[in-house]
């Protein structure tokens with residue numbers, strides 16, 4: 001997916017001016033927030049679970065090389081192959097090779113954010129291979145030729161009328177009016193694709209070192225179909241997704257599904273290890289796992305390392321007031337919301353996503369809900385610091401902050417300066433007591449008037465109060 | 469330097485340790501995370517949770533009663549009495565129940581699939597199925613109706629207990645372990661839950677004894 005994160009402000013405006021989108025976001029947010037809460041209330045020991053989950057993720061990240069090596073050995077033992085990709089282009093090249101080797105003409109895909117990240121569809125299509133998204137949401141987006149706007153609910157921004165219009169146009173069948181009928185039509189259109197496909201592409205929510213297993217969660221069953229019916233299965237995921245044991249996967253799963261959709265478990269959880277065995281009547285003949293770096297290893301050992309704990313549940317965006325108002329597309333790349341605001345600058349470069357660290361009120365809701373305790377607001381703050389150090393803000397802002405920090409370090413002069421400013425602004429406010437325009441800070445006054453200060457600073461008032 | 473070496477070189481640069489002993493200890497322990505406490509007994513809990521996930525739970529029945537119960541269910545649902553099933557199920561007396569059965573992997577147009585399960589997970593009302601020569605996974609996946617026979621003695625508390633059972637009885641993992649929790653569903657359009665996406669529209673779990 002092309003990076004458009006440099007235009008966050010413009011795209012956020014577009015989102016804010018789209019009433020359909022805002023309505024859809026409001027509606028879905030309520031559902032996500034409530035069902036998540038209920039799911040965790042039932043569980044009872046959320047704090048303990050989160051700490052344990054974060055600890056397992058940290059333990060693995062701190063020994064990433066040994067765990068990845070073990071995973072690779074186990075996959076090989078099961079008859080599969082692990083392939084390594086440093087970049088999106090590597091992933092595309094590896095896929096081309098696999099397709100050429102096995103004569104692939106048709107590929108079915110189960111939902112995966114990493115494949116969005118690596119622009120897998122476009123790459124296969126240019127090689128003349130038909131790629132069909134099979135997750136209902138992703139399929140709708142493929143027909144509409146749009147990127148996802150949420151990592152768990154990719155078409156949260158579309159109404160059923162829009163979907164019905166799309167289906168009518170692409171399927172050439174009569175217009176449908178209710179959601180179950182739309183789902184059935186999608187099933188009928190996609191089932192033959194599953195049966196005819198040569199290649200199934202999936203992500204992996206976790207990969208398990210102990211057994212060389214790719215774990216996939218879905219509700220629709222498309223993940224199971226895509227990894228059972230075609231001759232070749234390729235699972236594509238990030239190097240950070242490795243967990244040690246089946247037990248560790250079970251622990252994380254308890255948090256993942258509850259955080260994502262409020263379900264105690266998704267309908268299907270599939271643990272896939274290698275190609276079909278000699279005696280198996282079904283299953284793919286070839287099993288590949290492509291492990292993608294694409295910027296992840298750079299985060300290890302640094303201040304942003306905790307973001308690698310992320311299990312892509314989407315809870316941080318469901319609870320984010322900024323995401324809820326501007327929608328996922330505003331973030332301009334694959335990963336939206338608070339986790340996207342941290343990941344995107346790390347993956348595509350801060351200079352290409354310079355506004356994203358501001359896409360947050362730092363209210364802390366994301367950190368409060370994150371199942372693996374990622375301190376997202378701290379990281380956004382850290383990115384703001386980096387941005388300042390890399391001189392990625394306008395000179396006016398940098399100069400103003402320099403001046404302010406110089407003043408703040410000198411309390412006496414600070415007192416005099418603020419007293420002066422308060423009086424000056426009070427005068428400018430005139431009779432109405434409102435400021436229509438502020439030099440260098442039009443963002444505060446473009447859409448509204450700023451109430452002018454009353455003429456005294458807090459310190460002055462405090463002093464007066466103490467004396468009386 | 470190839471991609472693999474480059475990635476490992478970058479990882480090793482940042483890590484404190486390349487000592488594998490902590491990993492070996494962790495892997496050998498199979499430590500479980502904090503588990504939710506289950507208030508009811510396993511069968512009750514299983515039944516409650518499976519029902520909440522929109523599975524239909526029947527029984528417990530003896531093995532001999534199963535074919536007739538399936539025939540009744542198919543009639544109720546206005547479904548044909550023709551099923552595809554795992555090889556091991558051929559020994560039931562389907563004839564007198566008037567159910568036609570074929571034991572083979574399922575095809576795209578089969579309507580009803582009958583399977584056993586490896587075990588049931590009470591915590592979530594989930595079925596655990598393993599792939600294998602006698603247990604083709606397509607039978608629980610392609611048909612619109614999935615009927616699963618679950619011996620009550622095979623209901624365990626947590627997924628972790630299922631893994632223990634697997635280690636004990638099989639030693640290693642099969643190609644596919646599938647945890648199934650009710651009929652397939654989607655909530656992609658307007659966050660409205662709709663049953664029957666790509667997998668079965670309905671799941672009937674028959675508890676069995678003996």
Ligand code: SF4
Nearest residue numbers: 310311313314316370
């Ligand atoms: S950062 Fe935390 S809350 Fe957000 S998607 Fe990742 S795991 Fe979920």
